[in-house]
Amino acid sequence: MTDSTQWVTVHDTAYTNTNPNSCVEVRIAANLLSWDIPDNRYGDKLPLIPSSSRVQHGKILYHLPIKATVKSRTGVPLSNRTLSIKSDRAHDTVRISGPTDSDGCAIVILESRESGDLSLSVMDDNITAVPLRLTLKEAWYESTFLITGYHVCFESDFTGEPVFAHGTNDYHKKDFLYSARGVVMQGTGKASNGRYIRPTQVNSGWHRNNHGNRDYLNNPDGVAFTYTNSVQGAYNPVTENHSIAVDPDVIPKRAQVNIEMVGNRFADDTGSAIVGHHIDNFFGAGAAIQTTWEIGPINNTQRKVKYIGFGS
Structure with a gap:
């Protein structure tokens, strides 16, 4: 089959045994499946963290839609076909939107709370597909976050x-x-x-x-x-241009995130007023730096946030 933007030729190797005239039989099903990860709302192919999901045991929920297209070897779409797709990790959940449509397409929803490598495979005997190998690490929060800031007092601002x-x-x-x-x-x-x-x-x-x-x-x-x-802070020492206060039911404690127009920050603290999709950025000490933050372009705005994970 000729390579195209939709299809790729699958190459594999096999070894015969030492007996004369021996051979290896390779069976390839007549129907072919291709994978495609559609762009998310932020313009890339990273998973989303659903707005309604909450952290469980320090782990976020990855949600990744994948488009699976099945066609015959002659290029005819296979409609109304129910697919069977599984992950090689037991703790992943794979759901399929329903039978393939008139274009031979179905949406596969992968959900997992485990980062790391995984592989999705088609279990149907009469469909050939290269396993889809994925690595879960970074993900966008589906909801934007309200960004505020907090500081500590500075003795130079007092007159007593x-x-x-x-x-x-x-x-x-x-x-x-x-x-x-x-x-x-x-x-x-x-x-x-x-x-x-x-x-x-x-x-x-x-x-x-x-x-x-x-x-x-x-x-x-x-x-x-x-x-x-x-x-x-609640979990770690808090330092300016590094630490944020979060709701630990939304951002895991000590996790690293990237905040639009702010940069990378670490969830080192919490606050009684920090509930849901709200991040309080620690910006240092003193009235001058507080004023700079309050008149700046970030305070009290909604910003997109990317989950990065743990570590520096």
Whole structure:
């Protein structure tokens, strides 16, 4: 059969035994099947992660439609033909849309929560097909994500008088340490000496202003601090231009993703307000960088996100 854009010639090898006049019989069915992976909504052939799917045991759901076309060796489409297709991995699910249509086409849906290599084969005796070999790793989320950002406080943005920070043997601005905009509220802050600082003990309630909002801790002496090398997220240390907070039911913890116009980020953190298709990008410390982020083109926009997997 002549090669074309739809069909390829299959080459294989076989070995005869040592007996004189021996031969190998190779049977090729008269009907031929070709595979095609249609472009997805983002213009490539990667699997999609369905909007309704949720992470299970740290694994996303790969969903990949595949077009299977069956024709006779003379090029006549085989319509109304029910196909039998299986994966060589037991944990993959293969569904077929129905019998082939008038063009001999049927849509095969592959779903799996396992990354790695696999092969799809046609089980029908009277159909010849080269196994379709696939590698599941990267995938697009079907839904776009709302992209927001968060930061930690920076001592340079505060104006209070220096007070002793128990546990550090250093002095830091009072409002940086104890106010509702400061370290005790945010969990971590960046001190003027360039080091991160976080509370290790908070034995104090909040004073409330005339509007009923928290402003300062009532008992600063009940608070102790320590220096730390980084901001600690739910799963890993959080660093700017690297870490994001996610809903772990949508993006697995510690997984790497690529966010449109942002770049590659790692799911190092979570947040009570981060639910569903929402990513909170950590952009550092201080009011200046917060302003830059808020007036930039990304904050509070919907962006497409590609799942990359685990590792650096």
